[in-house]
Amino acid sequence: MRITNSTPKADGFYMPSELAKHRCTYLLWPEREDNWRFNAEYGQAAFKEVIQAIAKYEPVVVGVNKSQYLNLLEMNMPNVQIVEISNNDSWIRDTGATFVVNGYGRMRAVDWKFNAYGGLVNGLYFPWDQDDYIAPKMAAIEAVDYYHLTDFVLEGGSVHSDGEGTILTTEETLLDPGRNPEMTKEQIEEKLKEYLGAEKVLWIPKGIYMDEDTNGHVDNICQFVAPGKVVLAWEDNPEDPQHERSQMAYDYLSSQTDAKGRQLEIIKIHVPNPILITEEESKGVDVVEGTFPRRPGDRLPASYINYYNCNGAVILPVFNDPHDQAAIDTLQQCFPDKVIEPIYAREILLGGGNIHCITQQVPLP
Amino acid sequence: MRITNSTPKADGFYMPSELAKHRCTYLLWPEREDNWRFNAEYGQAAFKEVIQAIAKYEPVVVGVNKSQYLNLLEMNMPNVQIVEISNNDSWIRDTGATFVVNGYGRMRAVDWKFNAYGGLVNGLYFPWDQDDYIAPKMAAIEAVDYYHLTDFVLEGGSVHSDGEGTILTTEETLLDPGRNPEMTKEQIEEKLKEYLGAEKVLWIPKGIYMDEDTNGHVDNICQFVAPGKVVLAWEDNPEDPQHERSQMAYDYLSSQTDAKGRQLEIIKIHVPNPILITEEESKGVDVVEGTFPRRPGDRLPASYINYYNCNGAVILPVFNDPHDQAAIDTLQQCFPDKVIEPIYAREILLGGGNIHCITQQVPLP
Numbered sequence: 001m002r003i004t005n006s007t008p009k010a011d012g013f014y015m016p017s018e019l020a021k022h023r024c025t026y027l028l029w030p031e032r033e034d035n036w037r038f039n040a041e042y043g044q045a046a047f048k049e050v051i052q053a054i055a056k057y058e059p060v061v062v063g064v065n066k067s068q069y070l071n072l073l074e075m076n077m078p079n080v081q082i083v084e085i086s087n088n089d090s091w092i093r094d095t096g097a098t099f100v101v102n103g104y105g106r107m108r109a110v111d112w113k114f115n116a117y118g119g120l121v122n123g124l125y126f127p128w129d130q131d132d133y134i135a136p137k138m139a140a141i142e143a144v145d146y147y148h149l150t151d152f153v154l155e156g157g158s159v160h161s162d163g164e165g166t167i168l169t170t171e172e173t174l175l176d177p178g179r180n181p182e183m184t185k186e187q188i189e190e191k192l193k194e195y196l197g198a199e200k201v202l203w204i205p206k207g208i209y210m211d212e213d214t215n216g217h218v219d220n221i222c223q224f225v226a227p228g229k230v231v232l233a234w235e236d237n238p239e240d241p242q243h244e245r246s247q248m249a250y251d252y253l254s255s256q257t258d259a260k261g262r263q264l265e266i267i268k269i270h271v272p273n274p275i276l277i278t279e280e281e282s283k284g285v286d287v288v289e290g291t292f293p294r295r296p297g298d299r300l301p302a303s304y305i306n307y308y309n310c311n312g313a314v315i316l317p318v319f320n321d322p323h324d325q326a327a328i329d330t331l332q333q334c335f336p337d338k339v340i341e342p343i344y345a346r347e348i349l350l351g352g353g354n355i356h357c358i359t360q361q362v363p364l365p
Numbered sequence: 366m367r368i369t370n371s372t373p374k375a376d377g378f379y380m381p382s383e384l385a386k387h388r389c390t391y392l393l394w395p396e397r398e399d400n401w402r403f404n405a406e407y408g409q410a411a412f413k414e415v416i417q418a419i420a421k422y423e424p425v426v427v428g429v430n431k432s433q434y435l436n437l438l439e440m441n442m443p444n445v446q447i448v449e450i451s452n453n454d455s456w457i458r459d460t461g462a463t464f465v466v467n468g469y470g471r472m473r474a475v476d477w478k479f480n481a482y483g484g485l486v487n488g489l490y491f492p493w494d495q496d497d498y499i500a501p502k503m504a505a506i507e508a509v510d511y512y513h514l515t516d517f518v519l520e521g522g523s524v525h526s527d528g529e530g531t532i533l534t535t536e537e538t539l540l541d542p543g544r545n546p547e548m549t550k551e552q553i554e555e556k557l558k559e560y561l562g563a564e565k566v567l568w569i570p571k572g573i574y575m576d577e578d579t580n581g582h583v584d585n586i587c588q589f590v591a592p593g594k595v596v597l598a599w600e601d602n603p604e605d606p607q608h609e610r611s612q613m614a615y616d617y618l619s620s621q622t623d624a625k626g627r628q629l630e631i632i633k634i635h636v637p638n639p640i641l642i643t644e645e646e647s648k649g650v651d652v653v654e655g656t657f658p659r660r661p662g663d664r665l666p667a668s669y670i671n672y673y674n675c676n677g678a679v680i681l682p683v684f685n686d687p688h689d690q691a692a693i694d695t696l697q698q699c700f701p702d703k704v705i706e707p708i709y710a711r712e713i714l715l716g717g718g719n720i721h722c723i724t725q726q727v728p729l730p
Contacts, residue, residue, distance in 0.1 A: 002441045024508075059508060066431065066451050066495075073501060076367045081505035084449040086431050130431075136438060140446035141506050143389075143424065 002136070002148045003108070007194040013100035013108055014197025017163030017224060018309045021364045024059040025310055026138060027051060028090035028358070029068050034291040035089060035125070036351055037284025046347040047090070048075070050308075050315060050355055053341045055079040057312040061141065063087065063134070085137050086130040088116070091353055093219065094155030096360035097135035097146060100197060107365035109146035110195050111135035112154040117214055118178025119153070124213055124292040124352070142362055152191050153179040157217040157357055159192065162227045165199035165259030167192050172206045172216030200259040204249045208233060208271070209242040211301035213292060213352040220303045220354070221249060225267065225334040228258055233303040234268035242271055269330050272321035275300045281350055294350065306354035307331065310361070313338050317345030317354045367501070367513045368473070372559040378465035378473055379562025381728045382528030382589060383674045389424040390675055391503060391725045392416060393455035394433050399656040400454060400490070401716050402649025411712040412455070413440070415673075415680060415720055418706045420444040422677040426506065428452065428499070450502050451495040453481070456718055458584065459520030461725035462500035462511060465562060472730035474511035475560050476500035477519040482579055483543025484518070489578055489657040489717070507727055517556050518544040522582040522722055524557065527592045530564035530624030532557050537571045537581030565624035569614045573598060573636070574607040576666035578657060578717040585668045585719070586614060590632070590699040593623060598668040599633035607636055634695050637686035640665045646715055659715065671719035672696065675726070678703050682710030682719045 008014065027047065030036045036043035054060050055077060063085025064072050072082050087095070094117070097109035112135065116128035139146035160168040173179070174188055183191075189201045207216025214220070221233045232249055235242035246268075253264050282296040304327035307316040314331050318324040324342065332340050348354050373379065392412065395401045401408035419425050420442060428450025429437050437447050452460065459482070462474035477500065481493035504511035525533040538544070539553055548556075554566045572581025579585070586598045597614055600607035611633075618629050647661040669692035672681040679696050683689040689707065697705050713719050 001443055001445070061505070061508075069451075069498065073498070078366055080366070081508055082501070083505045084451060084502060086434075086449060133434065133438070136447070137449060140426070140448045143426075143446055 001145045003145055004148055006147070008100045008108065008110065008147060009194045009197045012102045014163070015098055015100050015161040016363045017161055017227070018361055019224070019226070020163055022058050022311050023362045023364045024061055025054050026061045026063060026092050026096055026360045026362065028085060028087050028092045028134070029062055029064040029072055030090040030351065031065055031068050032089055034286040034288040035294070037281060042347045043351055046343075046345060047358065049343050050358065051080055052077060053313070053315050053343060054308070054310050054359070057310045063092070063137070083141060085134055087134060088125060088128050088131045091157070091357050092134065092360045093157040093357045094214070095131040095134045096156060097138040098156050098196070099142075099362050101363055101365045105365050107142070107144050107363065109135060109139035109142070109144055111139065111146045111148045112156070113149055113152055114155065115153050115178070117155065118176065121178035122176070122215070123178060126290045147195065149195070155214065155217065156360065157214060157219040157353075159196065160218055160222070160224055161196055161198065162224045162258065164227045166227070167196055167198045167201045168204065168218050168222055168224065168230070169201060170204045170207045170216050170218045170221070173214060173218070176215040178215070198259065202253065202256055202258070204252055206245045206248060208301040208303050209245055210299045213301075219356045220301055220306050221245070222253070223305050223307075227260070228262035229265040229267070231267045231269050231305060231330070231334065233305045234270050236270065240274075267330060267334065269304050269327050270323045271304070272302045272319045272323050275302045275319060275346065275349065277350065292352065300349050302349055303354070306356040308355045308359045313341050315355050315359075316340055316342045317348065318342040319346055320344060366510045368510050369513055371512070373465045373473065373475065373512060374559045374562045377467045380463055380465050380526040380528070382526060382592070383726055384589070384591070385528055386729045387423050387676055388727045388729045389426055390419050391426045391428060391457050391461055391727065392723055393450060393452050393457045393499070394427055394429040394437055395455040395716065396430055396433050397454055399651040399653035400659070402646060407712045408716055411708075411710060412723065414708050415723065416445055417442060418678070418680050418708060419673070419675050419724070422675045428457070428502070448506060450499055452499055453490060453493050453496045456522070456722050457499065457725045458522040458722045459579070460496040460499045461521060462503040463521050463561070464507075464727050466728055466730045470730050472507070472509050472728065474500060474504035474507070474509055476504065476511045476513045477521070478514055478517055479520065480518050480543070482520065483541065486543035487541070487580070488543060491655045503725075512560065514560065520579065520582065521725065522579060522584040522718075524561065525583055525587070525589055526561055526563065527589045527623065529592045531592070532561055532563045532566045533569065533583050533587055533589065533595070534566060535569045535572045535581050535583045535586070538579060538583070541580040543580070563624065567618065567621055567623070569617055571610045571613060573666040573668050574610055575664045578666075584721045585666055585671050586610070587618070588670050588672075592625070593627035594630040594632070596632045596634050596670060596695070596699065598670045599635050601635065605639075632695060632699065634669050634692050635688045636669070637667045637684045637688050640667045640684060640711070640714065642715065657717065665714050667714055668719070671721040673720045673724045678706050680720050680724075681705055681707045682713065683707040684711055685709060
């Protein structure tokens with residue numbers, strides 16, 4: 001049932017860390033031809049690899065439009081459930097429910113307002129009506145009540161929680177005029193605290209260079225590997241525009257403490273070399289007015305930080321790039337008990353995001 | 366995941382009685398205008414009453430086509446979850462999964478083949494493609510594997526299980542040429558035993574008079590109120606065609622023992638007086654070639670036996686008929702600890718079934 005007269009914080013609920021134990025992972029099946037080249041055939045193959053990698057470690061639920069249901073059902077993948085969830089695109093990190101728990105075995109969901117990354121100001125596609133109902137559908141399948149916001153736009157990929165009171169976000173996304181232009185930074189911070197059950201919000205200035213789709217989501221530049229410890233997308237070359245962005249994030253995070261008063265330990269993971277959209281890749285995408293274009297030569301916002309933590313593994317995007325191995329090694333050191341599962345993810349990146357963007361965890365309450 | 370290389374019986378699973386404790390009840394939301402008069406407005410009101418009555422006693426999940434999702438979501442009913450399940454009509458007793466358990470906390474589903482009550486021979490509507498995928502969708506939401514049959518047509522409303530090895534069915538439905546004409550009665554019986562984990566099948570000859578939609582489903586004429594004890598739809602008047610059908614059922618059941626060797630105790634519940642479709646009711650239904658017509662003056666297959674057992678109550682169709690009270694009293698005697706919830710159900714009957722037909726239980730494994 002929909003809850004509108006209270007907030008998670010008021011009711012004792014908070015967003016656990018992605019590292020806390022999961023019941024399952026949700027994904028949505030890619031389909032739209034104005035974003036996924038060649039009728040999404042390549043994108044679907046990449047998503048399938050991600051689904052199967054996660055399903056080795058925890059149950060997976062894949063939501064799909066009616067039009068693609070049978071295609072997916074017939075794959076009959078072990079530990080994977082196929083449910084109908086009508087959608088405009090497949091970024092469930094951003095459109096899906098954020099689950100909150102109370103530490104006493106109960107779970108609820110948060111249903112943020114979604115406007116396709118900027119609505120009529122600078123959104124990526126139109127309409128986004130189906131995407132705005134993905135959260136209540138997930139809550140229904142998980143049989144939990146949900147907090148429904150009508151006055152606050154947020155994508156899940158623009159916030160991380162350490163599960164101990166600290167939220168990571170970026171000013172670039174949350175202060176963008178396409179989300180909540182009538183709200184001050186302080187008012188936005190208050191919403192995050194109320195609906196994520198948190199005490200402190202850390203505001204990294206900017207996201208990854210050219211992450212124009214999302215206006216710089218935090219989940220492409222920085223992520224907790226433990227409370228008090230983050231990995232940060234890094235670029236050594238001062239000539240590369242990413243360098244300044246990474247340096248700003250580093251400087252900011254070095255100057256802050258978290259909700260528990262801890263100084264943050266910052267581990268750098270170098271980004272891959274610049275990845276540009278090819279002529280061939282661009283021409284496979286239908287050009288539609290109102291949908292974000294995929295032009296040849298455009299640089300893609302590639303980063304290893306957009307990995308996904310599942311129960312026993314890290315599902316890591318790699319790019320056949322000289323920096324792949326360092327990312328694998330660094331994350332293996334961060335998570336000595338987890339398997340690192342690298343997946344070649346250029347195809348997901350071409351759609352505008354990566355593995356973290358296409359996954360959403362349901363915690364074990 | 367789909368299981369095709371085994372059967373419930375081989376794996377130690379069986380269909381529990383509807384009287385066993387439930388996790389929840391599923392319904393589908395009525396919509397089609399060639400079956401539910403006046404754009405299904407009246408039908409939806411009746412379904413809503415049933416949903417809310419059940420939700421007082423156990424969680425309810427309502428599956429809905431995308432087109433009606435927001436209508437239902439906005440009702441925001443307590444203890445009711447709204448999920449997308451594309452469907453051709455709303456008889457989830459017949460189209461939904463049959464859940465089987467193993468007595469050790471595990472559950473699976475059975476996904477029968479569905480052909481709209483007779484396929485191209487004497488089916489009720491065309492196409493029925495969405496209805497044939499309701500079972501795997503329910504299994505997915507319940508996060509259980511499902512047995513998938515491609516060679517055997519069955520509607521859930523044509524079988525009852527006492528949970529102790531006995532199945533009740535009717536010859537009229539299961540031997541109808543629109544289901545499995547290539548199979549003998551013995552082969553059909555074998556399928557029921559294998560997929561319902563049963564030992565014995567009791568074959569009542571015929572269902573309710575004029576139950577032409579379903580060709581005489583058992584769930585309109587007879588139901589277990591306990592192992593070894595059934596209620597039977599009865600008609601005293603020997604001039605009424607229902608009398609002979611009820612008498613045949615009585616005689617057959619009196620001559621049989623169940624899987625445990627028990628003689629069956631038979632309790633009669635008199636049917637309501639004949640209910641005919643009015644001019645006004647008929648004209649609200651779109652007339653479409655290939656869909657079963659609702660003609661003025663046609664007698665409806667009204668029966669109190671099409672009630673639904675939920676955890677603490679019996680949801681009972683009533684008809685503002687002089688026989689209503691006797692049905693209520695008899696069922697209250699059968700279930701002294703349950704609440705009898707009578708619901709005026711003419712509108713559901715007009716669509717071709719009643720409360721049992723529009724509900725499907727998920728047992729607590």
